[in-house]
Every structure is written in structure tokens, then in C-alpha cells.
Amino acid sequence: MRRGSLPVRKLVSTVVTVTLLLATASCTGRSPEDRFGPVDEDPYSESALRYGMAPVPHPDLTYQPDVVLVGGGGRSVRSVTADGLTWRIDGVAPRADDLAPGKIMFVTGRGVGRVLDLQREQGDLLVTIGPVTVTDVIRDGTLEKQGIVIENPVAYQAGEPLWAAPEEAADALPTPSGKVGRGAPLGLAPLPPRPEQPAPIRGGGEVKSVVANFSTGVSLNSGASVSFNYDRNNTKLFGRAALTFDRPTADFHLTIKGGSVTRADLSISGGFGVRYSFEAGLDDGQNIRAVLPVPVEFSIPLGTVLGVPLALTISQTVTVTTAFGAKLGTIKGGGEFSLAGSLGYGYANGAFGPQISKNFQRKDSLINSLRGVPVGVMGLVVGHNVRFDVGFSAFVLKAGLFFELSTTYGTTMGSAMGSPVAVCRGVGLGVWASYGIGYTILEPVVNVINKFLSLVKISPIDSSGKLGSKPYRIHHAQEIIPPGTALCGDPLSFAN
Structure with missing residues (x-):
């Protein structure tokens, strides 16, 4: 019994340590990488249907240099206006800080466009986008499906x-x-509230x-x-x-x-x-x-x-x-x-x-x-x-x-x-x-x-x-x- 007690105590100690670490992590919040990291996405999932699927880097495709791939896809989107032009993005989403007027935001397949206006509000970004052509977004690649x-x-x-x-x-x-x-509205007063x-x-x-x-x-x-x-x-x-x-x-x-x-x-x-x-x-x-x-x-x-x-x-x-x-x-x-x-x-x-x-x-x-x-x-x-x-x-x-x-x-x-x-x-x-x-x-x-x-x-x-x-x-x-x-x-x- 005594010879087995030490491993048992070590196991209990390990379990307690892991539990405390998990509890600490849950209290302090997950990192943006954990919250918005890549996952296998179902195109008919709730977030994908509402906001679109996330772009994923691929070795056979090159984006234009001013394209910002905001991480997290639909998980980083808080809401979008009825006209589809103003997106509320989680302010700590990966690469969200790289957004600026004139850049091209690519957060999902339904949220891609040239940034016309950028506002900060309660930790989120309100991004109003304008039109882009497909060649504004993609520099090199072949897309096809039959x-x-x-x-x-x-x-x-x-x-x-x-x-x-x-x-x-x-x-x-x-x-x-x-x-x-930074820390203040960026450039323009916001567009009027829209549903x-x-x-x-x-x-x-x-x-x-x-x-x-x-x-x-x-x-x-x-x-x-x-x-x-x-x-x-x-x-x-x-x-x-x-x-x-x-x-x-x-x-x-x-x-x-x-x-x-x-x-x-x-x-x-x-x-x-x-x-x-x-x-x-x-x-x-x-x-x-x-x-x-x-x-x-x-x-x-x-x-x-x-x-x-x-x-x-x-x-x-x-x-x-x-x-x-x-x-x-x-x-x-x-x-x-x-x-x-x-x-x-x-x-x-x-x-x-x-x-x-x-x-x-x-x-x-x-x-x-x-x-x-x-x-x-x-x-x-x-x-x-x-x-x-x-x-x-x-x-x-x-x-x-x-x-x-x-x-x-x-x-x-x-x-x-x-x-x-x-x-x-x-x-x-x-x-x-x-x-x-x-x-x-x-x-x-x-x-x-x-x-x-x-x-x-x-x-x-x-x-x-x-x-x-x-x-x-x-x-x-x-x-x-x-x-x-x-x-x-x-x-x-x-x-x-």
C-alpha cells in the first residue's frame, strides 16, 4: 500500500494541477488563436449560412497584397446590416487590426469588399465595405467546379x-x-442605424x-x-x-x-x-x-x-x-x-x-x-x-x-x-x-x-x-x- 501511495498522490496532484490550469484559462479567457483558430467548416452550419464561410490560405492561390484575411470567419462576426454592407467584427479577431480604409476586408464569402469606413465601438469594429472585382481579391489561381x-x-x-x-x-x-x-471613431461619422x-x-x-x-x-x-x-x-x-x-x-x-x-x-x-x-x-x-x-x-x-x-x-x-x-x-x-x-x-x-x-x-x-x-x-x-x-x-x-x-x-x-x-x-x-x-x-x-x-x-x-x-x-x-x-x-x- 505504501509503495503504491506515491504514484497515486502524483496522479492526484497532476489532475488537480490540470484542473487548476483549465479553470485559470477559463477565467482569464482563451487566446484569439484558440477562439478563432481554423476548424473544418460545414457550409450549411448556422454561422456559415448566416455570415458565410471563412477564407483559408492555400499554396496554389495568391491574394492581392492589400487583402486582409480576418480570422475566425463567421465566429468573428457579431452582426451585419440588412443591406450586407456594414459588418460588426470582433475587435480582437486575428488581423482585424490590419483593416483600414482602402484595404480589402475578407472575413467570409459574404463579407468581402473594400473598406469605405471603419468605426470602433465597445471593442468591436464597424466596417462598411464597397464593391470589389474578383481580381481585386485574387492575384493568381485557378478556380473551377463541375x-x-x-x-x-x-x-x-x-x-x-x-x-x-x-x-x-x-x-x-x-x-x-x-x-x-485609435480609440476613437476612424475617419467618418457612422452611417445611420439600419436593421x-x-x-x-x-x-x-x-x-x-x-x-x-x-x-x-x-x-x-x-x-x-x-x-x-x-x-x-x-x-x-x-x-x-x-x-x-x-x-x-x-x-x-x-x-x-x-x-x-x-x-x-x-x-x-x-x-x-x-x-x-x-x-x-x-x-x-x-x-x-x-x-x-x-x-x-x-x-x-x-x-x-x-x-x-x-x-x-x-x-x-x-x-x-x-x-x-x-x-x-x-x-x-x-x-x-x-x-x-x-x-x-x-x-x-x-x-x-x-x-x-x-x-x-x-x-x-x-x-x-x-x-x-x-x-x-x-x-x-x-x-x-x-x-x-x-x-x-x-x-x-x-x-x-x-x-x-x-x-x-x-x-x-x-x-x-x-x-x-x-x-x-x-x-x-x-x-x-x-x-x-x-x-x-x-x-x-x-x-x-x-x-x-x-x-x-x-x-x-x-x-x-x-x-x-x-x-x-x-x-x-x-x-x-x-x-x-x-x-x-x-x-x-x-x-x-
Whole structure:
């Protein structure tokens, strides 16, 4: 017993020592390396879905020298505003002290951008970022992935974004603080308070804004769609527009050398088509011309490629233009067309080329569906833009490869007054593709930010910057009954 007592005492002593050390560590707090150290990250984990995945250094990829990889990924993020532009970062996160206006913050795949403003608040950093291109971030590397299944997306909703009431937001902009230095606000007074970004939702989403009501969805068999409901000043417009597809997949390749793109390819397959319906009416109403950003985006996380967190994001915009020749009338209709088997483009040797397998067929005729009581000539044009981005993605700011399909359908009906035999009907459908490498940021957000930047004489930012070609026309056709009726004219002409 006595011979065994010494080892037992040593073991007890060791256990007590380790316990005390652990207790001391828990009291004093873990080091930043322990709190924010690298871990295997699930792209569908709670922090990754809300804030994005963290970038990880990789030997086969070189970042630009002014890029700051803030450690910890989503664990170092306290919150982000609904517009995705101001990030609250833990002030002791690794390399957070290297952030400064003009640098590029890369904390997650959703939190990457050029630092426009930096504030200190209660131990945290409030970082407002602006747009960057993918070559602003990456100097050398080849990113590619095949067979990306576009299904089960994550919906990111903006809640009440700052563009919901841009005039009020602009009026609330701060003036320069004049305070500079560590321990004090850095450079500018903070932007006005904005709501935080709601949690992402698996599947579809529905958002209400001050401009219109939207419900959008992306699913395996239906496609990217938006429903719109405009009811203002005695003008009512209801409708739905969709880019349909069936079991879509995507492939991409991006090679960057010395900060320049040398090769880029993006292809999306899935048997694409367009479907739409509308109903408009006015009773002593007014004509409208409105751009309706849809404050929901759908994202498929791709994990990391050479340590770079990427996502395939689908976003939409609706434009509505009316040309009602009287103060009273109604018009309704709908149609469906198959469009293409695949959509995409390639870039090599300084030249772009579309890669689109067209397969246009009419399924449901729009002109045969037109109905209404047009007291005067009634014209309506609805545009539906669906954009696919592969790269970095905050809510209103995206950078990487993109392909955007713009579908515009127009209708006209001649006045029923004075035309007892037949009312002329005209329909038009135009489909264009835009593609390239670059960034985009919603125009209303740009306007608000630039008013803020002008106060401190910082150069304004542009709403987009891209390497790309002119839009490629996939289809353009019109039909008028009776043929040659001048009153109905070109149903797409008054959209411009």
C-alpha cells in the first residue's frame, strides 16, 4: 500500500494541477488563436449560412497584397446590416487590426469588399465595405467546379433594406466627424442605424417592401420566379414572371494570372423556358415606370475552392412600364415558351463568346390570351431579369462570374371605343443575355452610399464594373392582329 501511495498522490496532484490550469484559462479567457483558430467548416452550419464561410490560405492561390484575411470567419462576426454592407467584427479577431480604409476586408464569402469606413465601438469594429472585382481579391489561381446541382437554395432576405425609402435614408446621412485615430471613431461619422440582416431560410422566401409585394421562389422543377403586386394611385398591376428550368446544373472555370483573367467559363443546363401572366387596370389612374428590386436572393453554398469560399447565387429584378391612353381600362393575359437547353459563355484570348443552345417553341400563346376592356389604347411592358453569380456574394454586392437573362414581354390593345368590329392586339417578346466577370451592386444602394461619401470627398463608387461584351440577343419577335395595324405598333417600343 505504501509503495503504491506515491504514484497515486502524483496522479492526484497532476489532475488537480490540470484542473487548476483549465479553470485559470477559463477565467482569464482563451487566446484569439484558440477562439478563432481554423476548424473544418460545414457550409450549411448556422454561422456559415448566416455570415458565410471563412477564407483559408492555400499554396496554389495568391491574394492581392492589400487583402486582409480576418480570422475566425463567421465566429468573428457579431452582426451585419440588412443591406450586407456594414459588418460588426470582433475587435480582437486575428488581423482585424490590419483593416483600414482602402484595404480589402475578407472575413467570409459574404463579407468581402473594400473598406469605405471603419468605426470602433465597445471593442468591436464597424466596417462598411464597397464593391470589389474578383481580381481585386485574387492575384493568381485557378478556380473551377463541375456538376453543381442548383437545388434546395438558401434564401437571404433583406427585411426593410435602405433602398426601401432612399429619400429618407439620404436625409439621415451623417456629416464628417473629424475624429481620427485609435480609440476613437476612424475617419467618418457612422452611417445611420439600419436593421440587421434576418436569418437565412432554407427554400423560398416572401418579402414585403414599401414599393410592392413580392413572393419569389426557386425550386427544382419550377424555376426562378417573382410575383408582383402594384397598387398605387388608382393603378393596379398583378402578375408573375418565371424563368423555368428542369434539374439544372452548373459548371465554371476561372483562371487568374498576375491579377488578370485569362480564361473564364460558365455554363448552366436545365431546359430553360419563360412563363408569365399579368392583369392590369386603372380607374382614373396614372402611368407608371418602375424598377422593382426583389429583396430576396437564393444561394447555393459551394464550400471552398483553393481555400476561397464561393456560392452560386440567383437574384431577380422586375421592371414595369405602362402606356395607358385613357384613365379607365383593363388588360390581362399570359404565355409560356421554351427557350434553350443550356445557357452560358466562355472567355479566352481576350474574347467572349456565348454558349447557348437555343430551342424556342411556343407552348401557350400570349396573343390568344389577351383580354380586357381598353377604353383607350393600353400598353404594358414587363421585364424580368434573372442573374446567376458564381463568386463572392453579399446581399446587394456580388463579384465573380455572372450570366444574366433578361426577358421583356410587351402587350398592346387598341381602344374598344370606335372599333366595334375588332380590337387590335399586339404582343412582343425579347430575350437577351449579359455575361462576364465583375461586380454589381444595386443602384439605389449606390445612390445612398455615394451621397454619404461625397460628404468627405471620397470618390463615388459605380453600380457595376465588369469585363464583358454587349448583350447577346437570344430571341426577338412580335405579332399583331390584324396585321399591319398602326394603332398597336411595336409592343416593346415604349419600354425604352
